[in-house]
Amino acid sequence: MKAAVEWFRKDCASAEARASGRVTPQLLSPVRVKIDGGEYRLEEVATVGVREGSTLLVTLFDESTMKAVESALYESKLPNIVPQRQDVRTIKIPIPKPTVEARQRLYVDAQRKAEDTRVQLRKQMQTSVKRGKFAKHSIELEEYQKLLDRCIEDVDKTLAEMKKVAGGGK
Structure with missing residues (x-):
């Protein structure tokens, strides 16, 4: 899960650099x-x-x-x-300075990748839970859910930072 979040963070960092014109x-x-x-x-x-x-x-x-x-x-x-x-x-x-449309396109791409990352995280959790064969309301299941929530929160924070830089869609 952390690898997926880290991949998304790096991808957004490079998109932010392009959007800011650096x-x-x-x-x-x-x-x-x-x-x-x-x-x-x-x-x-x-x-x-x-x-x-x-x-x-x-x-x-x-x-x-x-x-x-x-x-x-x-x-x-x-x-x-x-x-x-x-x-x-x-x-x-x-390298020309990015236009407003180009920055918005980068943000839209980041939104799509964020959703893909969230889906990947949920699939990873489901796979881990099935493999572990945990009881319905077990402590392990709650821990996995907390981990998933933290990872999705990280993805959302990264996307929010990207929106600030790119001036995301209106």
Whole structure:
């Protein structure tokens, strides 16, 4: 259960960063580069830095990986990611400030993920209770319910923080 809550919290943190307009190298963390039959994280084949607060700069360790990195950036389908080749080892990615609609879309996505997380938590509780074969009004069952309530409360708090940053839907 805690893993599901932590996943949701991390996902919201990255969405909050996008909604607030902060540009961080973590924006490119989902990018996976396919080289020589293997799949690598972008951080393993290049450094990612921020320049002038609104531009990501990807500097490759090996210039022969340029095509693979460019195609990985395009295939990642991250919003507003348009790589521009600077030279044989550098790719510049300007990140525009998010619009009101984009921030609201991020909040709506977060709401959907919050509901998915809540459903996952309830399923996990049901599975644990069935596996434990607890009596109807046992102490263990009450403890599981308290744990579920705490986890759902954490999800709701995270969503409320996201709403403040993103200026959630009206």
